[in-house]
Each structure stands twice: as C-alpha cells, then as structure tokens.
Amino acid sequence: MALHEEFRQFEIEVGQIVEEMRVFTEEGKIATYIPELRHADPDALACALYTKNGTCVSFGDKDRKFTLQSVSKVVALALAVMDSGEEQVFDKVGMEPTGGPFYSITRLELTSRSKPLNPMINAGALTVTSMIGGRTETEKVERLLRFIRELTGDDTTTYDRAVAASELKTADHNRALAYLLKGEGVIDSDIESLLDVYTKQCALSMRCCDLARIGFIFGHEGRSPETGEQIVPVPVARMVKTFMVTCGMYNESGELAIKAGIPAKSGVSGAILGSVPNGMGIGVYSPALNEKGNSRAGVELLKRLSRHFSLSIF
Amino acid sequence: MALHEEFRQFEIEVGQIVEEMRVFTEEGKIATYIPELRHADPDALACALYTKNGTCVSFGDKDRKFTLQSVSKVVALALAVMDSGEEQVFDKVGMEPTGGPFYSITRLELTSRSKPLNPMINAGALTVTSMIGGRTETEKVERLLRFIRELTGDDTTTYDRAVAASELKTADHNRALAYLLKGEGVIDSDIESLLDVYTKQCALSMRCCDLARIGFIFGHEGRSPETGEQIVPVPVARMVKTFMVTCGMYNESGELAIKAGIPAKSGVSGAILGSVPNGMGIGVYSPALNEKGNSRAGVELLKRLSRHFSLSIF
Amino acid sequence: MALHEEFRQFEIEVGQIVEEMRVFTEEGKIATYIPELRHADPDALACALYTKNGTCVSFGDKDRKFTLQSVSKVVALALAVMDSGEEQVFDKVGMEPTGGPFYSITRLELTSRSKPLNPMINAGALTVTSMIGGRTETEKVERLLRFIRELTGDDTTTYDRAVAASELKTADHNRALAYLLKGEGVIDSDIESLLDVYTKQCALSMRCCDLARIGFIFGHEGRSPETGEQIVPVPVARMVKTFMVTCGMYNESGELAIKAGIPAKSGVSGAILGSVPNGMGIGVYSPALNEKGNSRAGVELLKRLSRHFSLSIF
Amino acid sequence: MALHEEFRQFEIEVGQIVEEMRVFTEEGKIATYIPELRHADPDALACALYTKNGTCVSFGDKDRKFTLQSVSKVVALALAVMDSGEEQVFDKVGMEPTGGPFYSITRLELTSRSKPLNPMINAGALTVTSMIGGRTETEKVERLLRFIRELTGDDTTTYDRAVAASELKTADHNRALAYLLKGEGVIDSDIESLLDVYTKQCALSMRCCDLARIGFIFGHEGRSPETGEQIVPVPVARMVKTFMVTCGMYNESGELAIKAGIPAKSGVSGAILGSVPNGMGIGVYSPALNEKGNSRAGVELLKRLSRHFSLSIF
Known part of the structure; x- marks a missing residue:
C-alpha cells in the first residue's frame, strides 16, 4: 500500500471513531459556572491529530473556536x-x-x-x-x-x-x-x-488543529514542527507531559492514565490537549462534560484512539 | 566496539554511579516503626539492572536480602x-x-x-x-x-x-x-x-536481582524473560506501571516522575522497584530513608540512571 | 394557693406540654445502624422531672425501658x-x-x-x-x-x-x-x-425517672437526693454539665445551648439526660431522631420546658 | 461588718489576686501579625469588675487603652x-x-x-x-x-x-x-x-472599666445599669453569652468553661470580656498571649476569680 493510501486509510478510521464517540456527548453537560460558556453547543465534537509528518488532520466540528480554560x-x-x-x-x-x-x-x-x-x-x-x-x-x-x-x-x-x-x-x-x-x-x-x-x-481561544500542534510540540522535545527551532526547552516539555499524566484530568487523571496512557490536559470548556511522547499531538473539543469536569466524549475518544493506535506510554 | 566491550563499559559506568550515590545514605534514616527493620545497615546500597538480553548485573551490597514492604x-x-x-x-x-x-x-x-x-x-x-x-x-x-x-x-x-x-x-x-x-x-x-x-x-524477602527481574517482567508485557510465557496479562502489567508513576513513591511520586520518569515503587525497607517500559528492570536497596519515606540514595540513583541512559517515559 | 395545689398545677402544665410535643415524633426516624434499636416504637414519648423536693413526676410512655447509648x-x-x-x-x-x-x-x-x-x-x-x-x-x-x-x-x-x-x-x-x-x-x-x-x-437500660434522678444528682453537686451523700465529687459534677453544654448534643449542641440553655446529653436510642444546675433533673425518651441524631420530640420538649420554666443557665 | 467595710475587703482581695496573676504575663507573647499591636507592653495587666450596685472597681494598669479585636x-x-x-x-x-x-x-x-x-x-x-x-x-x-x-x-x-x-x-x-x-x-x-x-x-478602643460595663449589660438582660433601659433585647443578651461559653476563647473554650465557667470572649490584643449571668461584668487586659491566642494572665485571672467568688454557671 502506498504511503498516500495508508494515510487515506488512517483518515477514514479516525473519522469513523470520532463519529462513533459523538453519542457520548448526550451523557455530558455544559459547564454553567462561567456564564459565557453556557452558549456552547452540547452536541459539538471536534478532533485534530497533528502527525509525525507535520500535517494536521481534523474531524467533526473542526472549525469551532473554543477557549482553553x-x-x-x-x-x-x-x-x-x-x-x-x-x-x-x-x-x-x-x-x-x-x-x-x-x-x-x-x-x-x-x-x-x-x-x-x-x-x-x-x-x-x-x-x-x-x-x-x-x-x-x-x-x-x-x-x-x-x-x-x-x-x-x-x-x-x-x-x-x-x-x-x-x-x-x-x-x-x-x-x-x-x-x-x-x-x-x-x-x-x-x-x-x-x-x-x-x-x-x-480565555485563549483556538481551533482543534491549533491545540493539536501544541501537543505535537510538547511531544517532540519542544521543537517547532517546521523549523525545528526550540520553542520550549527539552526538560520543560518533558515536565509538562509529566504533570499532564499525574494531574491533568482533575480527579479522573489516574483512571485516564490507566485506560489511555496519553499525557492529557482538560478544561471546563470541553477542550482536551493530548501529547504522545515522540508521537501525535491531539486536540479535542466537545463541551458536554462528565461529572469530573472533563469532556465526556473527549475522554472516550482518547481511550479509543489509544487502544486503536497503541499510544499508551506504559 | 564489540558488544562484549560495550557491555563491559556499561558495567563500569553503572558501578561508578552506584558508588557515587552511596554518599546519600548518610542523609537518610532507617525506618523504626517496625522493630525488625531497625537492624538494617544504614550504609548499605545495592542496585541491580535486568537488561534486554535477560541477564542481571548487580552492584554494591548486592547479596543483602531485604523485605519488599x-x-x-x-x-x-x-x-x-x-x-x-x-x-x-x-x-x-x-x-x-x-x-x-x-x-x-x-x-x-x-x-x-x-x-x-x-x-x-x-x-x-x-x-x-x-x-x-x-x-x-x-x-x-x-x-x-x-x-x-x-x-x-x-x-x-x-x-x-x-x-x-x-x-x-x-x-x-x-x-x-x-x-x-x-x-x-x-x-x-x-x-x-x-x-x-x-x-x-x-515481608516477602529477596535480593536486588530478584527485584530487577520483577521490574523487567512488568516492563515487557508481563512475559517471562526466558520462556516468553505470559506471567501477568498485558493490560495488568501496563496498569501496574501506571500506578507506579502516579502514586508509587508516596508524596514524592510527582517529583520523581518529573526528575526520573521511570515507573517506580518504594517500600520503607529501602527497596525500590523500577520498571522501564520495553527497557530495563531495576532493583534498588538502601535502607536509609528520606523524610518522605523513600530510600534516600535509591531516589538519587534512579534520577541519575534516568539521565545517564535517557530512561524517562516522558 | 397551697403547695399541694401548686404542684398539681405544675403536673397539669407539664403533662400538656409533653402531649403537645408528641406530634414531633412523626418528623423523626428510628436509628437503624444497631439492629436491636430498630424495634423501638417510633411514636413513644416519655418525660420525667426530678424536682427539688426529691420526687419524680413522669409523663407519657413513662414505663418504657430504653438504653442510654x-x-x-x-x-x-x-x-x-x-x-x-x-x-x-x-x-x-x-x-x-x-x-x-x-x-x-x-x-x-x-x-x-x-x-x-x-x-x-x-x-x-x-x-x-x-x-x-x-x-x-x-x-x-x-x-x-x-x-x-x-x-x-x-x-x-x-x-x-x-x-x-x-x-x-x-x-x-x-x-x-x-x-x-x-x-x-x-x-x-x-x-x-x-x-x-x-x-x-x-446498653445500660432504665426508665425516664431513673434518668431524671441522674440529672438531679449532677445538678446538685453530685449528692444523693435522699441522704446527701457525695456520689460524685463537686468538681466532677460541674465538669460533666460543662461537657453537656459544649458538646452533649452532637452538632446540635450550640443551637440547643442557645435555644434551651440546659446542660443535656443525648443518645441514638432517643434518650436525653438534662441537668439544670441547682434545679430539676430531666429524663426524656423518644426514639424518633432528627437528622443530627437527637430525639426529635425530645429536643423540642427541652426548648419548651426551658422557656416555660425559665431554666436557661445563660 | 458594714457594707462599706465588706466592699473594702472585696477590693483588697481582688487587688491581691490581680497582682499574684501578673507573674503569668512572663509566660506569654505579644501578638505580632498586626504590626501596630507589637507596641503593647508585655508586662501590662488590668482588671475591672462592674458589680451589682453599678460601680466599677479596677486594678493594675487600669488606664491603658486597648483595642477589642x-x-x-x-x-x-x-x-x-x-x-x-x-x-x-x-x-x-x-x-x-x-x-x-x-x-x-x-x-x-x-x-x-x-x-x-x-x-x-x-x-x-x-x-x-x-x-x-x-x-x-x-x-x-x-x-x-x-x-x-x-x-x-x-x-x-x-x-x-x-x-x-x-x-x-x-x-x-x-x-x-x-x-x-x-x-x-x-x-x-x-x-x-x-x-x-x-x-x-x-480596632474599637477602650479601658478595662468600659469592657466590664459591656459584660455587666450582657449579664443583666441587656439593660443599662443606670436607667434600666433595654440596650440589647433579652434573648440577644442570652445568646451572646452562650456563644461566649461554647466558642469565645478559640480552642481553649472548652477548657475555660470547665475551669472557670464564666461566659468570656478574648481578642489577640489581650482583652477578655467576662459576663456572669446576673452577676459581675469583667474586663481584663493583658497583651501577653498563650499559644492558643488568649491572654495568658487573663485566663489565669478568670479561673482564680471564678473559684474565689464561685462564679461558675455550672
């Protein structure tokens, strides 16, 4: 299979996974304690993967902007x-x-x-x-x-x-x-x-591909994917991923470390940043939250992607 | 450089690191709340590495037996x-x-x-x-x-x-x-x-090479290093390493995850089990503890080994 | 009014108050965590007053035995x-x-x-x-x-x-x-x-008049109401009443101190011991408890008796 | 003994007690977290008693002004x-x-x-x-x-x-x-x-006789000692004394309730307000504090006065 074909196949698979996960948005709830966040669309789900070759593929409601929280x-x-x-x-x-x-x-x-x-x-x-x-x-x-x-x-x-x-x-x-x-x-x-x-x-605001690029940089020793320039020093990029594993997902951190094993950080806007060491950068947005305050569909998506592509660091 | 030479070099380097770390035993204290543990030798330091090729190299007071706690x-x-x-x-x-x-x-x-x-x-x-x-x-x-x-x-x-x-x-x-x-x-x-x-x-008791072998098995999908037999199922071996990172070192877990990045579990006897995913199994014993209850020299040794051999998972 | 008449009047008044308070038993619940206590009659209400002249008057279900807890x-x-x-x-x-x-x-x-x-x-x-x-x-x-x-x-x-x-x-x-x-x-x-x-x-078991006698002794410098013999030393009788005020009613102690001002101690059986310094000894039993674990009707009865007879120490 | 003689005797006794308690100032420490309070004289001790007949007798450094805190x-x-x-x-x-x-x-x-x-x-x-x-x-x-x-x-x-x-x-x-x-x-x-x-x-500021007058009013149903006018409603005066007993002395409240039994409220300035129901109003000032944050000599003085004049409400 040619590389181009392989990539096409990858896109189809992830696209299917993302759409399968959309059902979980129904089980979540929009955060209400910040008034402006109440306007979010509870059905929205967007996912971007920033891959080794420096390109971003994105799925679902990929043009929605959201705040990082x-x-x-x-x-x-x-x-x-x-x-x-x-x-x-x-x-x-x-x-x-x-x-x-x-x-x-x-x-x-x-x-x-x-x-x-x-x-x-x-x-x-x-x-x-x-x-x-x-x-x-x-x-x-x-x-x-x-x-x-x-x-x-x-x-x-x-x-x-x-x-x-x-x-x-x-x-x-x-x-x-x-x-x-x-x-x-x-x-x-x-x-x-x-x-x-x-x-x-x-309130920093962006789209899922922007978020995935951040994850990619943290995952690749802090270097720019285009120029290789050191945006973040190596030990800082490593430290950031460590905190993402031990306490990035509120009191669901331990569970997600076991079930996905991907350094990840969530926000009440429904954003999740994922950063696979030497692997993909991941940007997820889905504002319907579970009772721990994490994106309901986002958490399921991370677990599913980890299993599908063997992304766990453990 | 022949493989044999390379391994010899590796042994010399680790041997030096272990001896350099021995000075930290002076800063620690033997646990006293279990009467039998009080008899431990506060100066002891032992380290074993179980490496990819299935052999164990050990250093320092490597024949001391200790309990796992x-x-x-x-x-x-x-x-x-x-x-x-x-x-x-x-x-x-x-x-x-x-x-x-x-x-x-x-x-x-x-x-x-x-x-x-x-x-x-x-x-x-x-x-x-x-x-x-x-x-x-x-x-x-x-x-x-x-x-x-x-x-x-x-x-x-x-x-x-x-x-x-x-x-x-x-x-x-x-x-x-x-x-x-x-x-x-x-x-x-x-x-x-x-x-x-x-x-x-x-009170399970062993030497540092035994401990390093356990770390190796957890690090290699739960398989026996000799027969490849599945001693522990793959997801269990992964889960164990996750808990070692998030809470294996009492309230020094976060700090060690940042500074060493090796899944590790300690005991008040001064034992530390280390398990590098797809890498070495590590067994350390040094009973002089720091104020967090972890082996003083053992913690320093893990950090040093991680830096020296780039063992961090992050 | 002759003393005898006055006492008769007193009995009538208290009898009325006790019956008026019985309605509160409906708002309480029997304790269930000790299996044997589940058999208690949720409608029961008994009250005894041990008065200055060394006699006990009792009202309601006064012959019920209950445990002190x-x-x-x-x-x-x-x-x-x-x-x-x-x-x-x-x-x-x-x-x-x-x-x-x-x-x-x-x-x-x-x-x-x-x-x-x-x-x-x-x-x-x-x-x-x-x-x-x-x-x-x-x-x-x-x-x-x-x-x-x-x-x-x-x-x-x-x-x-x-x-x-x-x-x-x-x-x-x-x-x-x-x-x-x-x-x-x-x-x-x-x-x-x-x-x-x-x-x-x-599990010490008694009737409300027994309890009221205990309250009388604690309220009168620890002396026997008949012989004047020192059953409890003076400072001990005083100390006991102090603890009853500051922490005798679980986390309703402060509120009852304000609203009744009578040293009192409750149990999950529905018993309440009251001890007015230099005044009455009070024994109450009513097993239906409020959400703080105190006898629902008992608490109301203490407040009412305090107002009616000006029993507050404050 | 004539009333005048009796009062004279009372003054002599209290004066002696106050001077005996002054030694405790040496065991206390001035509060330092509010800069202005650091200027207080650590040896100071003042005490005022506002008695039934509406007069105030005061002792020690009775003209010092202090803040209530x-x-x-x-x-x-x-x-x-x-x-x-x-x-x-x-x-x-x-x-x-x-x-x-x-x-x-x-x-x-x-x-x-x-x-x-x-x-x-x-x-x-x-x-x-x-x-x-x-x-x-x-x-x-x-x-x-x-x-x-x-x-x-x-x-x-x-x-x-x-x-x-x-x-x-x-x-x-x-x-x-x-x-x-x-x-x-x-x-x-x-x-x-x-x-x-x-x-x-x-930062309300006064002398010990002012404080004793407040205690007298709270102790006498909230009425002015001169005119009998209701300054504070009866139930409010009672409630205030209750809080003084259950939580007026920080985490020394329980102990003081047992050892003195006088409704009292302290401040980090070294002030203590005492209010005996139907009895004296007490104002104490001594800025050297014990480790609970209460006036060291003041606490001893309250205990001693309570024993000497049988002031406990229990």
Whole structure:
C-alpha cells in the first residue's frame, strides 16, 4: 500500500471513531459556572491529530473556536518556568498529584500552609501565572500571546474578550485563593492584575488543529514542527507531559492514565490537549462534560484512539 | 566496539554511579516503626539492572536480602486483578493518585466514604490483598508465594518470618484501617486473617536481582524473560506501571516522575522497584530513608540512571 | 394557693406540654445502624422531672425501658475521673467542643495525632471507658454497675444483653477507632475487652425517672437526693454539665445551648439526660431522631420546658 | 461588718489576686501579625469588675487603652441580630462550636459549603458584620459607634485609627475568606467596604472599666445599669453569652468553661470580656498571649476569680 493510501486509510478510521464517540456527548453537560460558556453547543465534537509528518488532520466540528480554560495551565507553566526558572517556580508550587477536585482550598491548607500542591490546581495555577515574565499586566499578557502564537503557529491567536470578562466577574473563588496565597507570602503581585492576566490566559481561544500542534510540540522535545527551532526547552516539555499524566484530568487523571496512557490536559470548556511522547499531538473539543469536569466524549475518544493506535506510554 | 566491550563499559559506568550515590545514605534514616527493620545497615546500597538480553548485573551490597514492604503492593495488585478481575477490584478501590502520606485515614474519609483512593495507600492495599484468590489464609499465602516465585524465577523466595511477626505485633494502625473498611462494607474478610496475609506479603524477602527481574517482567508485557510465557496479562502489567508513576513513591511520586520518569515503587525497607517500559528492570536497596519515606540514595540513583541512559517515559 | 395545689398545677402544665410535643415524633426516624434499636416504637414519648423536693413526676410512655447509648458517656466520664484522676483522663482526652459529627475520624487525625478532641465523641469515649477502674473486664463492668445503681437509686439497674450483643456485632467503626488510638499509644487496654465493656455501658437500660434522678444528682453537686451523700465529687459534677453544654448534643449542641440553655446529653436510642444546675433533673425518651441524631420530640420538649420554666443557665 | 467595710475587703482581695496573676504575663507573647499591636507592653495587666450596685472597681494598669479585636465579634453579633433579625443572621451563619483554630478555612469547606460554623470564627464574624444596618460603609461604622457608646456609656468611645489602618494592610487572609463567602453567595457586600468596617470594628478602643460595663449589660438582660433601659433585647443578651461559653476563647473554650465557667470572649490584643449571668461584668487586659491566642494572665485571672467568688454557671 502506498504511503498516500495508508494515510487515506488512517483518515477514514479516525473519522469513523470520532463519529462513533459523538453519542457520548448526550451523557455530558455544559459547564454553567462561567456564564459565557453556557452558549456552547452540547452536541459539538471536534478532533485534530497533528502527525509525525507535520500535517494536521481534523474531524467533526473542526472549525469551532473554543477557549482553553484549564488547558492553559500547562502553557502558563511552561512559560513561567522559562521566564522565572524551575527552581523559583517549584519553590512556590509543589509537584505532587492530588485526588481532590480542582477548586480545593482544603488541600491547600492541610498539606502545606505555604505551597499549593501542584501547578494544575487553581491555587497552583494562579501562583504560576504570577511568575510569567513582565513588569506590568500588559507586558505579561503580551508575553503570553507571543508564546501561544509560537505554539499554534498562528499570529492571530488571542483571547476571547467576552469569556475573559465573564470569568473576571465570577472569579470570587479564585480571588479568595489568590488573597490567601498573598497572605501567606506565596504570591507577590497585585491580585486584581493577576486575575486579569489569569482570566485572559484561560480565555485563549483556538481551533482543534491549533491545540493539536501544541501537543505535537510538547511531544517532540519542544521543537517547532517546521523549523525545528526550540520553542520550549527539552526538560520543560518533558515536565509538562509529566504533570499532564499525574494531574491533568482533575480527579479522573489516574483512571485516564490507566485506560489511555496519553499525557492529557482538560478544561471546563470541553477542550482536551493530548501529547504522545515522540508521537501525535491531539486536540479535542466537545463541551458536554462528565461529572469530573472533563469532556465526556473527549475522554472516550482518547481511550479509543489509544487502544486503536497503541499510544499508551506504559 | 564489540558488544562484549560495550557491555563491559556499561558495567563500569553503572558501578561508578552506584558508588557515587552511596554518599546519600548518610542523609537518610532507617525506618523504626517496625522493630525488625531497625537492624538494617544504614550504609548499605545495592542496585541491580535486568537488561534486554535477560541477564542481571548487580552492584554494591548486592547479596543483602531485604523485605519488599510497600513494594509488595504492586505485586498484590497484579495478583488480585488476575484472581478477582479488574472490575471487582476497582469497584472497591479507586484509581486516583493522592498527594497525602501513605497512612492517611483522612483521605479515606474525606473523598469517599466507601472506597480507598488507590491501591498504593494502605487502605487500598489491604482491600486489594483481601481479593487475592484462596478460601483460607493458608491458600492465599500459598497463592502469593507461587506468584512471587514466578516473578523472581526463584523457587525458594519466601517471606521473612521475623519481620512478618514483628509487623503483625505493631499493626494497630492497619488493623484500624481494615476494621473501618469492614464497617463500611469494602472488606469482607476476617480482619485478623487478612492482616496475617498482609504482613507476610510485606515481608516477602529477596535480593536486588530478584527485584530487577520483577521490574523487567512488568516492563515487557508481563512475559517471562526466558520462556516468553505470559506471567501477568498485558493490560495488568501496563496498569501496574501506571500506578507506579502516579502514586508509587508516596508524596514524592510527582517529583520523581518529573526528575526520573521511570515507573517506580518504594517500600520503607529501602527497596525500590523500577520498571522501564520495553527497557530495563531495576532493583534498588538502601535502607536509609528520606523524610518522605523513600530510600534516600535509591531516589538519587534512579534520577541519575534516568539521565545517564535517557530512561524517562516522558 | 397551697403547695399541694401548686404542684398539681405544675403536673397539669407539664403533662400538656409533653402531649403537645408528641406530634414531633412523626418528623423523626428510628436509628437503624444497631439492629436491636430498630424495634423501638417510633411514636413513644416519655418525660420525667426530678424536682427539688426529691420526687419524680413522669409523663407519657413513662414505663418504657430504653438504653442510654451515648448518654452513658457522661456517666463513664464521671466514673473514669473518679477512678483515674482528672489529670490522667485529660492527659489522654481533650476538652474542646467540635462542630463535626460524632463518628469523626477526620477530626481525630487533623487536630491532634494523639488525643481525641473531647470525651463526648466516640474516640474520646472509648479512651475514657478504658480508664474506668478494674483489673479485668468483669471488674470494670461491675464497677460501672455499682456506680449506675448509686445514680439511679435502683439496685436492679443493669444493661440490656440483647442490645449489647447487637452492638458488639456491628462495632467495626468503634473497633477501628480503638485500634487507631492503641496504635498511637492513647489506649492501653486489650481492644476486644474494651469494646465489650463499652457496648455494655452503652446498653445500660432504665426508665425516664431513673434518668431524671441522674440529672438531679449532677445538678446538685453530685449528692444523693435522699441522704446527701457525695456520689460524685463537686468538681466532677460541674465538669460533666460543662461537657453537656459544649458538646452533649452532637452538632446540635450550640443551637440547643442557645435555644434551651440546659446542660443535656443525648443518645441514638432517643434518650436525653438534662441537668439544670441547682434545679430539676430531666429524663426524656423518644426514639424518633432528627437528622443530627437527637430525639426529635425530645429536643423540642427541652426548648419548651426551658422557656416555660425559665431554666436557661445563660 | 458594714457594707462599706465588706466592699473594702472585696477590693483588697481582688487587688491581691490581680497582682499574684501578673507573674503569668512572663509566660506569654505579644501578638505580632498586626504590626501596630507589637507596641503593647508585655508586662501590662488590668482588671475591672462592674458589680451589682453599678460601680466599677479596677486594678493594675487600669488606664491603658486597648483595642477589642475578636472581643468585638460579640458586640457585632448583638448588633447584627438587632438590625437584621435572628432568622436572617442564622440563615447565613451556624451556631455550632468548633475545636479548630480561629482562622480555619478548612472547617468552612468541610462541614458546610455555604455557611461558616459560628459567628466567633473569622468567616462567621465577617458575615455577621455584613449584616450590621446601614446602606453605606460610613453608615455602618456610625451605627456601630452609636451602639458601642451605649454599651460603654461613654460618648467618646471610638476606634484606633492607627490599628485599623495597620489591620487593613495585613488583611489578606480575611479578604480571602470574604471573597470565598461572596463566591458562595453568603456575603453580598462589596468586600473592600466590608473589610473597612470590620477592621474598624476590631480596632474599637477602650479601658478595662468600659469592657466590664459591656459584660455587666450582657449579664443583666441587656439593660443599662443606670436607667434600666433595654440596650440589647433579652434573648440577644442570652445568646451572646452562650456563644461566649461554647466558642469565645478559640480552642481553649472548652477548657475555660470547665475551669472557670464564666461566659468570656478574648481578642489577640489581650482583652477578655467576662459576663456572669446576673452577676459581675469583667474586663481584663493583658497583651501577653498563650499559644492558643488568649491572654495568658487573663485566663489565669478568670479561673482564680471564678473559684474565689464561685462564679461558675455550672
């Protein structure tokens, strides 16, 4: 079979899998706590695979734009480590997974008075964002935009203003976390500025192929798929994938590590970023969530793709 | 360079690394809560690598015997899933990592009244052991011995009677956990019998090459390195490695996943089992522990070996 | 109005109040976790007042016998302090109220590794019972029976064998607590013997007038209402009432302190002991419980009696 | 002995007791987390007794002014219940004591997502302050000042500007609590305005005789000692004393209830308000604190006064 034929076959298979998984959207529910997210189409399902040869194939509702939400935590982590150094970042944030839900203040208090458990829970993510380079709020947002555009390879990638504004209005729980961390000396910044940067970070908006390209870069030592340029240092790309496995899927992380074995990070928008070491980059979007807060169809799709193409790292 | 030369070179390099790591034994402390473990030699360090060609090379105090302690949790998990089925086991025990310490009753109560978080915390491990096949205590212990002997390839592998007896005498915390789980309907067995099996399981005794062979089998789809026979089913071997990454090293799991990226499980005896997917099996013993309860020198050795031989799965 | 007339009037008023409160029994539920308690009559309501002149008036289903359950915790506390000394008891058990539910293991772990918060939670009560005088289980039970008979003034008071046996069979949660405390060095005794004494203590059986007499003694400096003999030392009688106010009614203690202001201790059998300093002793029995585990009608009755006769200590 | 002689004797006795207790100041430490409080004199001890005949006798460093800090929580509670009604207040705040420390966020999350445990912990106190009458921040502060002046009987009573400003600067932990409660719909107000009122409330400043007068009013059905006018409704005065017993002294409340039995509320400034039902009002100031955050000498003084004059309510 010619390579072209083989690829055609691959496209047909994935297309079928994606359509089979669409039925799971019916079992999920749209997130409602951020007002702007309520407008999402509960039946939507999109999937993109960024493959070894540097091309992206996408399926389903592939032109829908969506915000990253918690998926942005891995982007911000990479950037903060690049800007402030690994030592500085992990002096303020721990490395340990947690079985608890993402909003947990309890875990923050119980295990360590002065250090959020890891960069994937909100307390940790807020701390990480405070360590993105830039003297002002504007500089930090610009720094973040420059970085995300390198990752997507698209100079027009930006945040969704309506979603960012909507999140800022309902950010009292994150505001509470941030002030708690400030009171304990973990966060140094002005809190309102930090929340402004953080909500814009969460509102970064893109299509599934953009997301798959990010996964591909993290999976290939942080290098640009076109130029081979080092966008993210090798150890940072590796670290990001590690957090994706141990705590990327809220308290479904352990289960997905067993059943799919693909480093993955989800957001309440229904986005999932997948990054197979030395393999595909995966971008999924399907906003109907399961009770753990992960995309219902997205989780099933990852498991199915992993089995079909033997993608598990274990 | 001839293969033989290359292997000789490999031996020299690892031998040097092991001796360089021995200095870390001075920073650790022997576990004291099980009286029999207090007799261990705090300076000891042993390391074995079971390599692709099915041979074991070992270094340092390689003839010391040691008990598995919590390392036995992964062995018991594989066995319980083989005997009772994945569905039955994970109906009783969760799959999620936890940032908390291994003895946590708090975590048991807070996140789920009826299900320990995962099979690596004591509450989960006790539940898992209750699902090893056998109608009586004696049958269960025999089943366990048959299985461990298949894994080590040594028909004389057994448990250390003195350590087992010593643990049984000081098992009140585990007894409490077990009765709590019985009260909640998670464990069905007679608790004293269960504790007897559990302490014998923890007291399984071997040398570092035996441990490395177990790691090799888990790393190679569960097959015997000599005969290719399926000792552990493929999905079970994979699942075991996943738990080793997400929660195999107590609350140092996340950090070791980042810094070494090797599926690993530790015990308070100072043992560490390492299992590189499609790569080496690793057995380490060094009883001086760090404040997280992991072998101080053992942890450093894993990081160093990973960097030196590029063993990270991420 | 002659004294006799006045007393007659008092009887009529209380009789009316008790019958008015009976409607609340419909809103409660019988405790089911101890099998023997399921046989209780959900409509039952009994109330006894032991008044200044040393007589007991009783109302409703006043001849029903019931077991003390957690009400026995105050009896055991008084006895343990008399037998082992205040210092010894409070070296092992704290004095602080807790807003959490009575079965909390969480609280035990979080606030103090080695000391239950107070003698009214199960962990504390088990520790207290371990300090009742007696070298053997039999001696301890005899000691307890001698003491309870002094308090009720009835030489036939004993425990209900069927209830004690039923509780022992379902005592796994208490067994877990006890082993946890033993593992931490708080409890010294053989745990099975301790549970035997503890379940007999909980199964002490009496009528509402017996209970009211106990409340009268605690309310009058620990003296016998007939002979003035010191059954309980003055500071012990005072301490017991303090614990009744701060943590006698599970997590309804604060609310009842505000709304009735009477030192009171409840049990899941539906018993409530009330003790007005220098005033009445109160015994209530009504087994239909509210969601906090207190007698539904009993709680309403205490509030009503307090308002009617101005019994609040505040 | 003439009444005048008797009173003279009383003064001599109390004076001796106060001076005997001064030695305990050496065992305490000044609170340091609010910068302005660091200037306090660690040796200071003042005590005032407001007695039945409406006069105040005071001892030690009786002219020192001090801020109320957490003592103000009972004042604000009385006022909020008067302004917003008992039902409204306890719809938002619970009534149960807690064994945990006063800053606990954990307790807030664990037992109830939407309701602080009681009005004496910071989360509850902030909620209570938000229910003081007044449309603006200025109106609320004026309302509070009018009320405190009725209680002290001194039209010049006001807050200490330097302390209030100092607290506002270091209020990030309280800010975090307030935003958390806002996010959960418990608090409705603008948070910065609320914190402004709250810090002024905590900074209310007076001498020990002023404090003793407040205790006298709460102890005498809320009536003015001179005019008999109802400053606080009877049930509110009673409720306030109940909270003082069950949770007025942080996690030393249970112990002090047993050892003194006087309704009391402490603050980190070293102030303690005591209120004997139908008896004395007590004002103590001694800024050297014990490890529970209560005035070291003040606690000893309360115990001693209670024993000497038989003040226990139990």
